[in-house]
Amino acid sequence: MKRRNFLYLSGIGAASAMLPGVPVWGNPIHPDELLSPVDVALKKQLADVALNAARSKGATYTDVRIGRYLNQYVVTREEKVQNIVNTESYGMGIRVIANGSWGFAATDKLDKDSIAQAAALAVSIAKENSRLLTEPVRLAPQKGYGEVSWKAPIEKNAFEVPIKEKVDLLLSVNDAAMKGGADYINSILFLVNEQKYFASTDGSYIDQDIHRIWPTFTVTKIDQKTSKFETRDSLSAPTGMGYEYLLPRPQDRISGGMTPLYKNRYDMLEDAKSAVKQVQEKIVAKSVEPGKYDLVLDPSHLWLTIHESVGHPSELDRVLGYEANYAGTSFLTLDKWESKKFNFGSKLVNIVADKTQVGSLGAVGYDDEGVKTKKWDIIKDGILVNYQAIRDQAHIIGLNESQGCCYADNWSSVQFQRMANISLQPGKEKKSIDDLIRGVKKGIYIIGNGSFSIDQQRYNFQFGGQLYYEIRDGKIAGMLKDVAYQSNTQEFWNACSAIADESDYRLGGSFFDGKGQPGQVSSVSHGSSTARFDGVNVINTARKIG
Known part of the structure; x- marks a missing residue:
């Protein structure tokens, strides 16, 4: 090379x-x-x-x-x-x-x-x-x-x-x-x-x-x-x-x-x-008081949580332990998929992989193995139903064809399994951002992505954002700062209690998502509407521990 x-x-x-x-x-x-x-x-x-x-x-x-x-x-x-x-x-x-x-x-x-x-x-x-x-x-x-x-x-x-x-x-x-x-x-x-x-x-x-x-x-x-x-x-x-x-x-x-x-x-x-x-x-802005809050997460923030807690752990090479660079392996082991009943999230949580989505970073007609791209379910009604796989992995999970998610970032790089666009589907009931906020007694509305950390199995995590607004009795009560929330992937997605409808659906994404050794970057989008998660632990990032 x-x-x-x-x-x-x-x-x-x-x-x-x-x-x-x-x-x-x-x-x-x-x-x-x-x-x-x-x-x-x-x-x-x-x-x-x-x-x-x-x-x-x-x-x-x-x-x-x-x-x-x-x-x-x-x-x-x-x-x-x-x-x-x-x-x-x-x-x-x-x-x-x-x-x-x-x-x-x-x-x-x-x-x-x-x-x-x-x-x-x-x-x-x-x-x-x-x-x-x-x-x-x-x-x-x-x-x-x-x-x-x-x-x-x-x-x-x-x-x-x-x-x-x-x-x-x-x-x-x-x-x-x-x-x-x-x-x-x-x-x-x-x-x-x-x-x-x-x-x-x-x-x-x-x-x-x-x-x-x-x-x-x-x-x-x-x-x-x-x-x-x-x-x-x-x-x-x-x-x-x-x-x-x-x-x-x-x-x-x-x-x-x-x-x-x-x-x-x-x-x-x-x-x-x-x-x-x-x-x-x-x-x-007022510094946040640590505790349990209902979180209303804007798509400009939620895309990164989707990327780290759903996108990476559903990559089949990580699941199999073939890949551990830039983020580790995955807690979504094959036994969880084989059980056909692993409870990833609440019944509202439907997450799809889609390499055909118009306007997305990962949209192409054919992947780098010449496979026509497609859309498929990863999480269906809260249950893990599939992964992301390419041609030499498909037989491992009983597929007759690749899912079309192979990519190389340059002609001089070998193509391998990369993340498709992974997106949370909008809610089916008519709901706006304001509707979600009105339903919260004590909460925080978070906009934009910030610093984060997640463990090597993509399970325990902490996320921050750009803007934080206190929600009190269904109304915005002013700006907060020093906010980050902590959870684990399964607990967090099971706390999803409401999702705005399709009219609020927007794409976020990463222009330089790293993976592999030697390292490669790829571009990938993650769509969602604004969503609510109940009873999530919030910490104050400015306060010293101990």
Whole structure:
């Protein structure tokens, strides 16, 4: 494999602790070149070279991924542009089975001789690996699709929007925050375009065009009397959309809550203005009294709890102990699934995996094994009913086909099981955010994600947020601070007593979810409506223990 070049965004400032070092791999590229695609016919010719070379060396199965990965990051602070990064990473990864074992090699030299050499190396590696086999690889059957394509259904390609327009947006956000009373603000726009071509000996030639966008900022306010400071991060969600995500429409506005809310859109300027007011409120907010509270959790917060307590533990490689990096294994062992009655949560809890969800970070037409993506249940009426599995895992849980959740973050990385979009389904009864708050006598309404910790089996955890509002007798009674809640996964999801309806359903997600060794990142969304959880233990994070 070619060693990746990691470029780190620098000079973002102390206010951007949320982004301590964002990996950007690839070589610098002129912005104009970001819009020049590679000819599909050429990619097919190159893929066939690899398929034929691997077969001639003894591979019984081969898949080829030709990837062109484009990144654009625009970084600002107050009135200055700090960095504009444009990169391209382009090459081919070749995965084979030979003598019943996996082998993988990659190259960024896309001439016929170099591709043939990489294919031969992959086969050689597989044969060496086979010396350690106790059981040969068993792939779930997969039909070939012939020549097909899939494009993210975006309305406006963000890479086509002039840099000046993007810079003007970020600087206007910064200006509004500073005029509103912020002491510091940094704002960033992340853009990703994955142009991926997959071919395999199953007979598939799949061309895909995937887009992601993430606008984000951090506002900081200093208390002049105490020199202490508070921050508020943006409440945006990274999303699998085009630039239209930053163009909210009146019909997308959601009523209720304490922040400007839009369904599938985001008003960065309006959010920044709200952030300044709220960060000032945080400075003088009352510190929470520890105890049991009913929690009303906004989707901008709940997505991370779903990610850590449901998404990761339902990954089959973690369940089997094959994977333990970046988060450990899983308490959702096979015996719990086999019992068909393991009580994961209350009967209101229905959680699905979905690689087809429009606008989500994980939405693709086909995964990196050439499997057409789908939607399936993980938790049904509170009961564990399934996991997330790929082609060489499917037989372990009695599946006849992969669930289509295999992914590699670059052409130079080997694909493996990654999290699908994992989402809590909306409530079936008509309920708004305000309805959920009205039903609470003593509680806390939490917005935005913050720091968290969770144990190595994804069971015992603690989560914080961005904004906390005290609920007293069904009404918002003011802002709180120093809040975190503690629970275990099963106890927490069984405490779910109400979920708002579909009109409040929104996506959150992670742009850089880490897993594996060597490490890879992926982007994944988690949807939900606002939900209520009764009798959850809340601690004060500012108070010392003992």
